[in-house]
Amino acid sequence: xxxxxxxxxxxxxxxxxxxxxxxxxxxxxxxAARLAATRWAGELPPDPDEPPGFTPPGWAYGVPLEYLRRLxxxxxxxxxxRLAVEARLNAYPQFTTAIDGQNxxxxxxxxxxxxxxx
Numbered sequence: 001x002x003x004x005x006x007x008x009x010x011x012x013x014x015x016x017x018x019x020x021x022x023x024x025x026x027x028x029x030x031x032a033a034r035l036a037a038t039r040w041a042g043e044l045p046p047d048p049d050e051p052p053g054f055t056p057p058g059w060a061y062g063v064p065l066e067y068l069r070r071l072x073x074x075x076x077x078x079x080x081x082r083l084a085v086e087a088r089l090n091a092y093p094q095f096t097t098a099i100d101g102q103n104x105x106x107x108x109x110x111x112x113x114x115x116x117x118x
Contacts, residue, residue: 019094019105021086028081035076040065 043065092107
């Protein structure tokens, strides 16, 4: 089957399919392992031309190292993907379909407002 035929069939397949967010545990474990293995660069040294009391580098040179370490620690040990994201997403009816050959994920939630656009 030619690539052109495959693309045409993909565009023609517009069936709406139910969807649930279900990230494999192995993927979450891999992310935690990669975060744990982060190689940290050191902070930049103070600029000798700055006045006394100036505390570089701080945010002026990017994300401070200690802030970034705490953020990565939270993502590795404190963030619960299943509770924070998957459960919230899966509380709503979700679907996928193809539009112009691209897979599109969407939620279908009706408004509680009686006069809302339907």
